[in-house]
Amino acid sequence: MSRLADPDRLRALLDTFAALSEPDSGPGVTRLAYTPLERDAHAVFAARLADLGAVVRTDAAGNTLAELAGTDPAAPAIGTGSHLDSVPNAGRFDGIAGAAAAVETARLIREHEVAHRHPLRFVVFAAEEGARFGQACTGSRIVAGLTGPDDLREKRDAEGVSLAEAMSAVGFDPALVGDARWDPADWAGFVELHIEQGAVLESEGRRVGVVDTISGSTRLRFELTGRASHSGGTPMHLRADAAAAAAEIVLLVESVATHAAAGGTRATVGRIDIAPGSITTIAGAASLWVDVRGLDRGEQQRAAAEIVERAAAACDRRGVGFTSHPLAETPPVPLPAAVRDVLVATCADLGIDPTVLASGASHDAQQVNHVTPTGMIFVPSRDGISHDPAESTDIDDLALGTTVLAAGLLRLDAELP
Ligand SMILES: [Zn+2]
Numbered sequence: 001m002s003r004l005a006d007p008d009r010l011r012a013l014l015d016t017f018a019a020l021s022e023p024d025s026g027p028g029v030t031r032l033a034y035t036p037l038e039r040d041a042h043a044v045f046a047a048r049l050a051d052l053g054a055v056v057r058t059d060a061a062g063n064t065l066a067e068l069a070g071t072d073p074a075a076p077a078i079g080t081g082s083h084l085d086s087v088p089n090a091g092r093f094d095g096i097a098g099a100a101a102a103v104e105t106a107r108l109i110r111e112h113e114v115a116h117r118h119p120l121r122f123v124v125f126a127a128e129e130g131a132r133f134g135q136a137c138t139g140s141r142i143v144a145g146l147t148g149p150d151d152l153r154e155k156r157d158a159e160g161v162s163l164a165e166a167m168s169a170v171g172f173d174p175a176l177v178g179d180a181r182w183d184p185a186d187w188a189g190f191v192e193l194h195i196e197q198g199a200v201l202e203s204e205g206r207r208v209g210v211v212d213t214i215s216g217s218t219r220l221r222f223e224l225t226g227r228a229s230h231s232g233g234t235p236m237h238l239r240a241d242a243a244a245a246a247a248e249i250v251l252l253v254e255s256v257a258t259h260a261a262a263g264g265t266r267a268t269v270g271r272i273d274i275a276p277g278s279i280t281t282i283a284g285a286a287s288l289w290v291d292v293r294g295l296d297r298g299e300q301q302r303a304a305a306e307i308v309e310r311a312a313a314a315c316d317r318r319g320v321g322f323t324s325h326p327l328a329e330t331p332p333v334p335l336p337a338a339v340r341d342v343l344v345a346t347c348a349d350l351g352i353d354p355t356v357l358a359s360g361a362s363h364d365a366q367q368v369n370h371v372t373p374t375g376m377i378f379v380p381s382r383d384g385i386s387h388d389p390a391e392s393t394d395i396d397d398l399a400l401g402t403t404v405l406a407a408g409l410l411r412l413d414a415e416l417p
Helices: 007-018 036-051 096-111 138-143 149-154 163-169 174-180 200-204 242-259 297-317 337-349 364-368 395-415
Strands: 055-058 064-068 077-083 120-125 187-195 209-214 216-225 266-275 285-294 321-330 355-359 374-379
Touching (some): 007 036, 036 055, 036 064, 036 120, 077 096, 077 395, 096 120, 096 395, 138 174, 149 174, 187 364, 216 242, 216 297, 242 297, 285 297, 297 321, 337 374
Parallel strands (some): 077 120, 077 187, 187 374
Antiparallel strands (some): 209 374, 216 285, 266 285
């Protein structure tokens, strides 16, 4: 007999979280990493789980962990959860959907008095969004041992505040984050539910997805040096136009990704700065930010290398100087088949035909997978929109995904050692 998640309870919880938003910050939800509002959201999560009888603690990174004891005190834990911070002017589902699903899962297990052998842990990670400090998944990187005190001092937000300073301001000692590291022996598995942030499920008319791979990302900044001069006085053949070279690069980036032999590579120029930025001056300099996402590490690196090579050649032809600066390199993460198969089988039990798909965005799950086998459940995003106030997921789809999450965790409980 399956235990069905309640859409009304999920909606009410989403409303509670959405109300925790920076006032006067414009449309949508603004609840940035390591701010008092993010802590308030964690306190709501902690209180809900404590009400359900879970033992709740906050670790040195600001992650909140709530545990329902299992019948075998020696068994490692099975976990679920996501994040509660947002980008500026966000929607109300990114991360929050998985946190609300975790609360609802705990409630289903308590209400139906379901016995489970492993302890079940409900987790919300701090600072998942890279919007404030340029680094995504800070809380989950810390538990996986991938981010330490030195990194926290180096990464800064637009106001010059370091991650370490922001953590201190909300009551955490960045020197102690090593204490938050998870011991693989203490974990049996983890599943994160998240909104898709793409339109694959919607376009296929599916309500639940199971993730097989989380995309990697190669991020680059190109600096182009042209020759600024008068737009009327300079003949076309005597120009070194940094803006024209930048335009050529935007199109060749698109072309490389469109023609990538192995499927799944996406490449984007998301930002261009042109100087001096005057209608009557030929651009003397341009900066471009390039994001290459791949599902295969070799293909991702090949596409990035081809973009750099062709951009350099295009600039050379135009007499424009070119340099490429690496910003970040994250390989794609294939999630383990064992957890994925359990989630797909759980869907089948519930009469759901899921789509197995890749995640274009990065997630806490990929960091957690360094510690314990991890899976992901996706629910549809309306029109594929995310990181925008228009972000939306049908509450019945979120409830269905939550039903799969709860049943999947219990199936893992039965199958994992
Ligand atoms: Zn997210």
